[in-house]
Amino acid sequence: MIDVQDLSFSYQGSAGKALDGLRLKVEKGQFYGIAGPAGAGKSTFAMCLNGAVPRLIEGDFSGQIYIAGKNIMETPVDQLCSVTGSVFQDVESQLVSSVVEDEIVFGMENLSFSKEEMDVRIAESLAAVGISNLRQANIWSLSGGQKQRVAIASALALRPQLLIMDEPTSELDPQASLELFHVLTSLNRKHGMTIVVIEQKLDLLFRFCDRLAIMDKGSVVLEGGSRDVLEKQDILEEIGLQVPPAARLFFLLKRVGVHHSSIPVSEEEACGILAEILDKGR
Numbered sequence: 364m365i366d367v368q369d370l371s372f373s374y375q376g377s378a379g380k381a382l383d384g385l386r387l388k389v390e391k392g393q394f395y396g397i398a399g400p401a402g403a404g405k406s407t408f409a410m411c412l413n414g415a416v417p418r419l420i421e422g423d424f425s426g427q428i429y430i431a432g433k434n435i436m437e438t439p440v441d442q443l444c445s446v447t448g449s450v451f452q453d454v455e456s457q458l459v460s461s462v463v464e465d466e467i468v469f470g471m472e473n474l475s476f477s478k479e480e481m482d483v484r485i486a487e488s489l490a491a492v493g494i495s496n497l498r499q500a501n502i503w504s505l506s507g508g509q510k511q512r513v514a515i516a517s518a519l520a521l522r523p524q525l526l527i528m529d530e531p532t533s534e535l536d537p538q539a540s541l542e543l544f545h546v547l548t549s550l551n552r553k554h555g556m557t558i559v560v561i562e563q564k565l566d567l568l569f570r571f572c573d574r575l576a577i578m579d580k581g582s583v584v585l586e587g588g589s590r591d592v593l594e595k596q597d598i599l600e601e602i603g604l605q606v607p608p609a610a611r612l613f614f615l616l617k618r619v620g621v622h623h624s625s626i627p628v629s630e631e632e633a634c635g636i637l638a639e640i641l642d643k644g645r
Protein backbone atom coordinates (compact mmCIF):
# COMPACT_ATOMS: atom_id res chain seq x y z
CA MET A 364 0.00 0.00 0.00
CA ILE A 365 2.85 2.36 0.90
CA ASP A 366 6.37 2.00 -0.43
CA VAL A 367 8.81 4.72 0.61
CA GLN A 368 12.28 4.67 -0.85
CA ASP A 369 15.23 6.78 0.33
CA LEU A 370 13.10 9.71 1.43
CA SER A 371 15.02 12.80 2.55
CA PHE A 372 13.73 16.28 3.29
CA SER A 373 15.20 19.49 4.69
CA TYR A 374 12.92 22.42 5.47
CA GLN A 375 13.76 25.55 3.50
CA GLY A 376 16.40 27.56 5.34
CA SER A 377 17.18 24.72 7.73
CA ALA A 378 20.65 23.19 7.78
CA GLY A 379 19.69 19.73 9.14
CA LYS A 380 17.65 16.98 7.51
CA ALA A 381 14.18 16.35 8.96
CA LEU A 382 14.07 13.06 7.01
CA ASP A 383 17.23 11.24 6.11
CA GLY A 384 17.08 8.27 3.74
CA LEU A 385 13.82 6.89 5.19
CA ARG A 386 12.62 3.54 3.83
CA LEU A 387 9.32 1.94 4.81
CA LYS A 388 6.74 -0.48 3.46
CA VAL A 389 3.17 -0.80 4.70
CA GLU A 390 1.05 -3.63 3.30
CA LYS A 391 -2.60 -3.20 2.34
CA GLY A 392 -4.91 -3.80 5.34
CA GLN A 393 -2.26 -3.30 8.02
CA PHE A 394 -2.78 -1.27 11.17
CA TYR A 395 0.66 0.34 11.28
CA GLY A 396 2.10 2.37 14.15
CA ILE A 397 4.93 4.89 14.09
CA ALA A 398 6.68 6.21 17.20
CA GLY A 399 9.88 8.06 17.98
CA PRO A 400 11.29 10.82 20.15
CA ALA A 401 10.50 14.53 19.60
CA GLY A 402 12.07 15.81 16.39
CA ALA A 403 12.48 12.32 14.88
CA GLY A 404 10.65 13.45 11.72
CA LYS A 405 7.30 11.70 12.29
CA SER A 406 5.06 14.66 11.41
CA THR A 407 7.23 15.59 8.45
CA PHE A 408 6.86 12.02 7.22
CA ALA A 409 3.06 12.13 7.67
CA MET A 410 2.99 15.34 5.63
CA CYS A 411 5.02 13.65 2.88
CA LEU A 412 2.51 10.81 2.74
CA ASN A 413 -0.41 13.15 2.07
CA GLY A 414 1.60 15.29 -0.33
CA ALA A 415 1.69 18.48 1.79
CA VAL A 416 5.49 18.14 1.77
CA PRO A 417 6.85 19.31 -0.64
CA ARG A 418 3.75 20.69 -2.45
CA LEU A 419 2.75 23.18 0.27
CA ILE A 420 5.80 23.13 2.53
CA GLU A 421 8.91 23.87 0.58
CA GLY A 422 12.35 22.42 1.05
CA ASP A 423 14.89 20.06 -0.36
CA PHE A 424 13.02 16.82 -1.16
CA SER A 425 14.39 13.60 -2.61
CA GLY A 426 13.27 9.98 -2.79
CA GLN A 427 10.13 8.16 -3.95
CA ILE A 428 6.76 7.54 -2.32
CA TYR A 429 4.33 5.08 -3.90
CA ILE A 430 0.83 4.81 -2.49
CA ALA A 431 -1.49 2.17 -3.95
CA GLY A 432 1.07 1.74 -6.73
CA LYS A 433 1.14 5.43 -7.72
CA ASN A 434 4.10 7.74 -7.37
CA ILE A 435 2.46 10.49 -5.33
CA MET A 436 4.64 13.23 -6.79
CA GLU A 437 3.13 12.45 -10.17
CA THR A 438 -0.47 12.13 -8.92
CA PRO A 439 -2.87 15.11 -8.96
CA VAL A 440 -4.02 16.27 -5.49
CA ASP A 441 -7.71 15.39 -6.07
CA GLN A 442 -6.73 11.80 -6.87
CA LEU A 443 -4.50 11.66 -3.77
CA CYS A 444 -7.46 12.71 -1.58
CA SER A 445 -9.53 9.76 -2.70
CA VAL A 446 -6.72 7.36 -1.79
CA THR A 447 -5.38 8.95 1.39
CA GLY A 448 -7.31 10.56 4.25
CA SER A 449 -5.38 12.43 6.93
CA VAL A 450 -6.22 13.64 10.40
CA PHE A 451 -3.65 15.78 12.14
CA GLN A 452 -2.63 16.48 15.70
CA ASP A 453 -4.43 19.77 16.23
CA VAL A 454 -7.90 18.56 15.28
CA GLU A 455 -9.64 21.85 16.21
CA SER A 456 -7.74 23.71 13.52
CA GLN A 457 -9.01 21.23 10.93
CA LEU A 458 -12.70 21.68 11.79
CA VAL A 459 -14.30 24.54 9.90
CA SER A 460 -18.06 24.13 10.42
CA SER A 461 -20.23 24.45 13.50
CA VAL A 462 -22.52 21.47 12.80
CA VAL A 463 -21.20 17.91 12.43
CA GLU A 464 -23.07 17.15 9.20
CA ASP A 465 -21.84 20.40 7.55
CA GLU A 466 -18.26 19.51 8.45
CA ILE A 467 -18.52 16.24 6.57
CA VAL A 468 -20.23 17.90 3.59
CA PHE A 469 -17.43 20.49 3.48
CA GLY A 470 -14.83 17.85 2.65
CA MET A 471 -16.96 16.50 -0.21
CA GLU A 472 -18.01 19.83 -1.68
CA ASN A 473 -15.40 20.05 -4.41
CA LEU A 474 -16.07 16.54 -5.63
CA SER A 475 -19.51 17.19 -7.15
CA PHE A 476 -21.38 14.32 -5.51
CA SER A 477 -25.18 14.31 -5.75
CA LYS A 478 -27.21 15.19 -2.63
CA GLU A 479 -28.23 11.50 -2.29
CA GLU A 480 -24.64 10.30 -2.57
CA MET A 481 -23.56 12.80 0.10
CA ASP A 482 -26.36 11.63 2.39
CA VAL A 483 -25.24 8.02 2.12
CA ARG A 484 -21.61 8.92 2.76
CA ILE A 485 -22.43 11.10 5.80
CA ALA A 486 -24.50 8.32 7.39
CA GLU A 487 -21.89 5.69 6.56
CA SER A 488 -18.88 7.62 7.90
CA LEU A 489 -20.62 8.71 11.13
CA ALA A 490 -21.72 5.11 11.75
CA ALA A 491 -18.18 3.82 11.15
CA VAL A 492 -16.85 5.95 14.02
CA GLY A 493 -19.90 5.37 16.25
CA ILE A 494 -21.38 8.90 16.30
CA SER A 495 -24.51 8.62 14.11
CA ASN A 496 -26.43 10.29 16.95
CA LEU A 497 -24.29 13.45 16.66
CA ARG A 498 -25.16 14.25 13.02
CA GLN A 499 -26.92 17.52 13.91
CA ALA A 500 -24.79 18.35 16.96
CA ASN A 501 -22.89 21.58 17.42
CA ILE A 502 -19.21 20.69 17.01
CA TRP A 503 -18.05 23.14 19.66
CA SER A 504 -20.19 21.44 22.30
CA LEU A 505 -18.45 18.09 21.73
CA SER A 506 -15.69 16.49 23.79
CA GLY A 507 -12.14 16.15 22.42
CA GLY A 508 -12.73 12.48 21.60
CA GLN A 509 -15.95 13.27 19.75
CA LYS A 510 -14.24 16.03 17.73
CA GLN A 511 -11.54 13.53 16.75
CA ARG A 512 -14.26 11.20 15.51
CA VAL A 513 -15.87 14.01 13.49
CA ALA A 514 -12.49 14.70 11.84
CA ILE A 515 -12.06 11.00 11.07
CA ALA A 516 -15.62 10.77 9.72
CA SER A 517 -14.87 13.73 7.39
CA ALA A 518 -11.85 11.89 6.04
CA LEU A 519 -13.82 8.63 5.73
CA ALA A 520 -16.58 10.28 3.69
CA LEU A 521 -14.13 10.33 0.77
CA ARG A 522 -13.73 6.56 1.22
CA PRO A 523 -9.95 6.56 1.29
CA GLN A 524 -8.05 3.28 1.12
CA LEU A 525 -5.53 4.64 3.60
CA LEU A 526 -6.03 6.71 6.76
CA ILE A 527 -3.04 8.57 8.22
CA MET A 528 -3.32 9.96 11.73
CA ASP A 529 -0.68 12.12 13.41
CA GLU A 530 -0.92 11.88 17.20
CA PRO A 531 -4.72 11.54 17.32
CA THR A 532 -4.77 11.07 21.10
CA SER A 533 -2.54 14.01 22.06
CA GLU A 534 -5.53 15.96 23.46
CA LEU A 535 -7.43 12.94 24.80
CA ASP A 536 -7.59 11.37 28.27
CA PRO A 537 -6.64 7.68 28.66
CA GLN A 538 -10.24 6.43 28.32
CA ALA A 539 -10.98 8.48 25.18
CA SER A 540 -7.59 7.42 23.73
CA LEU A 541 -8.46 3.77 24.24
CA GLU A 542 -11.91 4.26 22.69
CA LEU A 543 -10.34 5.96 19.66
CA PHE A 544 -7.99 3.01 19.14
CA HIS A 545 -11.00 0.67 19.28
CA VAL A 546 -12.66 2.77 16.56
CA LEU A 547 -9.48 2.60 14.44
CA THR A 548 -9.29 -1.17 14.99
CA SER A 549 -12.87 -1.54 13.82
CA LEU A 550 -12.18 0.54 10.66
CA ASN A 551 -9.18 -1.65 10.02
CA ARG A 552 -10.72 -5.04 10.75
CA LYS A 553 -14.31 -4.56 9.57
CA HIS A 554 -13.74 -2.18 6.68
CA GLY A 555 -10.26 -3.38 5.64
CA MET A 556 -8.85 0.13 5.77
CA THR A 557 -5.09 0.49 5.95
CA ILE A 558 -4.23 2.70 8.92
CA VAL A 559 -0.99 4.48 9.75
CA VAL A 560 -0.97 6.10 13.17
CA ILE A 561 1.77 8.20 14.72
CA GLU A 562 1.44 7.95 18.47
CA GLN A 563 3.38 8.82 21.63
CA LYS A 564 1.43 6.38 23.80
CA LEU A 565 3.48 3.26 23.19
CA ASP A 566 1.15 1.03 25.19
CA LEU A 567 -1.60 1.71 22.62
CA LEU A 568 0.71 1.01 19.67
CA PHE A 569 2.03 -2.25 21.12
CA ARG A 570 -1.43 -3.42 21.99
CA PHE A 571 -3.31 -2.55 18.80
CA CYS A 572 -0.92 -2.35 15.83
CA ASP A 573 0.08 -5.22 13.54
CA ARG A 574 3.42 -3.64 12.85
CA LEU A 575 5.51 -0.74 14.10
CA ALA A 576 8.28 1.52 12.88
CA ILE A 577 10.42 3.39 15.37
CA MET A 578 11.95 6.56 13.96
CA ASP A 579 14.94 8.54 15.14
CA LYS A 580 16.85 11.36 13.42
CA GLY A 581 14.78 11.18 10.24
CA SER A 582 14.92 7.47 9.55
CA VAL A 583 13.52 4.14 10.72
CA VAL A 584 15.73 2.51 13.38
CA LEU A 585 13.48 -0.43 14.29
CA GLU A 586 10.68 -2.13 12.34
CA GLY A 587 8.63 -5.23 12.94
CA GLY A 588 5.70 -6.78 14.78
CA SER A 589 4.86 -5.41 18.26
CA ARG A 590 6.56 -8.31 20.02
CA ASP A 591 9.76 -8.04 17.97
CA VAL A 592 10.03 -4.29 18.55
CA LEU A 593 9.23 -4.61 22.25
CA GLU A 594 12.06 -7.11 22.69
CA LYS A 595 14.50 -4.34 21.72
CA GLN A 596 14.07 -2.44 24.96
CA ASP A 597 17.71 -1.26 24.93
CA ILE A 598 17.34 0.50 21.58
CA LEU A 599 13.98 2.00 22.57
CA GLU A 600 15.41 3.44 25.78
CA GLU A 601 18.62 4.57 24.10
CA ILE A 602 16.62 6.89 21.82
CA GLY A 603 14.55 8.15 24.74
CA LEU A 604 11.36 6.08 24.48
CA GLN A 605 9.91 4.62 27.66
CA VAL A 606 8.46 1.14 27.25
CA PRO A 607 5.12 0.61 29.04
CA PRO A 608 5.43 -0.29 32.76
CA ALA A 609 4.04 -3.84 32.35
CA ALA A 610 6.68 -4.57 29.69
CA ARG A 611 9.45 -3.14 31.91
CA LEU A 612 8.36 -5.43 34.74
CA PHE A 613 8.64 -8.46 32.46
CA PHE A 614 12.11 -7.44 31.27
CA LEU A 615 13.18 -7.50 34.91
CA LEU A 616 11.43 -10.84 35.52
CA LYS A 617 13.21 -12.21 32.46
CA ARG A 618 16.54 -10.93 33.72
CA VAL A 619 16.13 -12.72 37.07
CA GLY A 620 14.97 -15.92 35.36
CA VAL A 621 11.30 -15.86 36.40
CA HIS A 622 9.91 -15.21 32.90
CA HIS A 623 11.21 -17.03 29.84
CA SER A 624 8.99 -16.23 26.84
CA SER A 625 8.13 -13.03 24.95
CA ILE A 626 7.35 -9.71 26.63
CA PRO A 627 3.57 -9.11 26.95
CA VAL A 628 2.17 -6.43 24.62
CA SER A 629 -0.68 -5.34 26.90
CA GLU A 630 -1.51 -5.06 30.60
CA GLU A 631 -4.18 -7.74 30.16
CA GLU A 632 -1.65 -10.18 28.75
CA ALA A 633 0.82 -9.26 31.53
CA CYS A 634 -1.84 -9.98 34.19
CA GLY A 635 -2.56 -13.39 32.65
CA ILE A 636 1.14 -14.37 32.69
CA LEU A 637 1.61 -13.03 36.24
CA ALA A 638 -1.36 -15.08 37.43
CA GLU A 639 0.26 -18.21 35.92
CA ILE A 640 3.64 -17.43 37.56
CA LEU A 641 1.97 -16.90 40.94
CA ASP A 642 -0.10 -20.06 40.51
CA LYS A 643 3.01 -22.15 39.87
CA GLY A 644 4.64 -20.67 42.98
CA ARG A 645 1.84 -21.90 45.24
Ligand SMILES: Nc1ncnc2c1ncn2[C@@H]1O[C@H](COP(=O)(O)OP(=O)(O)OP(=O)(O)O)[C@@H](O)[C@H]1O
Nearest residue numbers: 374377380381399400401402403404405406407408
Ligand atom coordinates in the same frame (compact mmCIF):
# COMPACT_ATOMS: atom_id res chain seq x y z
N1 LIG B 1 8.49 24.22 9.62
C1 LIG B 1 9.72 23.79 9.96
N2 LIG B 1 10.82 24.49 9.60
C2 LIG B 1 12.08 24.07 9.92
N3 LIG B 1 12.34 22.94 10.59
C3 LIG B 1 11.28 22.19 10.97
C4 LIG B 1 9.92 22.57 10.69
N4 LIG B 1 9.08 21.64 11.19
C5 LIG B 1 9.88 20.71 11.76
N5 LIG B 1 11.17 21.03 11.64
C6 LIG B 1 12.34 20.26 12.12
O1 LIG B 1 12.35 19.01 11.45
C7 LIG B 1 12.71 17.97 12.34
C8 LIG B 1 11.61 16.93 12.38
O2 LIG B 1 10.45 17.53 12.94
P1 LIG B 1 9.04 16.76 13.06
O3 LIG B 1 8.05 17.74 13.59
O4 LIG B 1 8.74 16.09 11.78
O5 LIG B 1 9.40 15.67 14.17
P2 LIG B 1 8.39 14.82 15.07
O6 LIG B 1 9.02 13.48 15.21
O7 LIG B 1 7.03 14.87 14.52
O8 LIG B 1 8.44 15.57 16.46
P3 LIG B 1 7.26 15.76 17.56
O9 LIG B 1 7.03 14.41 18.18
O10 LIG B 1 7.86 16.73 18.52
O11 LIG B 1 6.06 16.29 16.84
C9 LIG B 1 12.98 18.62 13.69
O12 LIG B 1 14.37 18.86 13.80
C10 LIG B 1 12.22 19.93 13.60
O13 LIG B 1 12.83 20.92 14.38
